[in-house]
Amino acid sequence: MSLYQRQQLQQQQQQKQQQPLVDPYPLSPHYASSSRQTRVALFSRIGLVVLLSLMVVLGVLFPWMGMPGLFSGNKDEALAKWRDYTLAEAAAFVAKNGTIIVCAVSQPYLPFLSNWLISITRQNHNEKVLVVAEDYATLYKVNEKWPGHAVLIPPAPDAQTAHKFGSQGFFNFTSRRPRHLLHILELGxxxxxxxxxxxxxxxPFPYMEGNHDVYFTDDMAAVKPLNHPHSLPPPGKKGRTYICSCMIFLRPTTGAKKVMKKWIEEMQNQPWSKARKSNDQPAFNWALNKTASEKSEKAKIHVAHVRDYPN
Structure with a gap:
């Protein structure tokens, strides 16, 4: 090879080394343009808004995905567990320092329940409250808003309406109370x-002084002195006292259980009829009078005038 040819060959090799590398798999002009547009669209203002909205939606809904009944549309499934909720379970859940605050309510009286609960909450005793629901509507409503604080004790009464005092419906409703209270006492x-x-x-709890079995109020209108006795007052014209059963405090003692059992017995002996139109109050007073007069194991009773109790 001549010197001239050798110089030409070296120049050609140098030119090849200086040329840029060529992509063996070049993108088509259309694909490359689309890719650039996609990247630009994703990080554009609209793309960022869409991405942020998606993150918000997922952030709100994801924690609730596992909640039963939220998306099923069947509210009964979420509340059906309360049908099997027992008094023993409910009492253990709400009791604080061995004490439970109880009321019995049916659906027509839910507005009263609301007012009562507000007043108890202001005294910081609301966590002790157990609502004995007298129909399934009340059971579900209370536990939906306040899980675990309502229980239905079978058998459930018939469909509830706002019963008038003295009616058979009112008697049937109130006659269940001593059974509920006795059951709770037996749970301790x-x-x-x-x-x-x-x-x-x-x-009211500071007024539960002493170590008595039963505490309640005497709501007769007569004004009593501040040092009035706390024993049962003398019977009235019908041979019994007129003690109100609207507020009762009971300790889980033999004496308190005896009063509740006697109350149940008296109501069985004085059933409702159109002629008599009985209610639970006379039976409660007969139970108090008879148990307090027993010579052996009589109940220790503490009676307060209605003004002594802040209700």
Whole structure:
């Protein structure tokens, strides 16, 4: 090879080394343009808004995906567990320091329940409350808003309406109360029972002084001195006292259980009829009078005038 040819060959090799590398798999002009547009669209203002919206939606819904009944549309499935909720389970759940505050309510009286609960909440005793629901509507409604604080004790009464005092419906409704209270006493808890047509103006528990079995109020209109006795007052014209059963505090003692059993017995002996139109109050007073007069193992009773109790 001549010197001239050798110089030409070296120049050609140098030119090849200086040429840029060529992509053996070049993108088509259309694909490359689309790719650039996609990247630009994703990080554009609209793309960022869409991405942010998706993140918000997932952030809100994802934690609730496992909640039963939320997307099923069947509310009964989420609440059906309360049908099998027992009084023993409910009492253990709400009891604080061995004490439970109890009321019995049916659906027509839910507004009264709301007012009563507000007053108890102001005294910081709401966590002790157990609502004995007298129909399934009340059971579900209370546990939907306040899980675990309502229980239905079978058998459930018939469909509830707002019964008038003295009616058979009212008798059937109130006649279940001593059974509920006795059951709670047998579980070993102190129990404060309230009607829901009252409110607390102050904490009543400091008034439960001494070590008595049963505490309740005498709501007769007569004004009593501050040092009035706390024993049962003398019977009235009908041979019994007129003690109100709207607020009762019971300790899980033999004496308290005896009063509840006697109350149940008296109601069985005085069933409702169109002629008599019985209610639970006379039976309660007969039970108090008879158990307090027994010579052996009589109940220790503490009676307060209605003004002594802040309700």
């Amino acid at each position: 808890y102190n129990v404060m029972y309230n009607d829901v047509d009252m409110v607390w103006l102050a904490d």
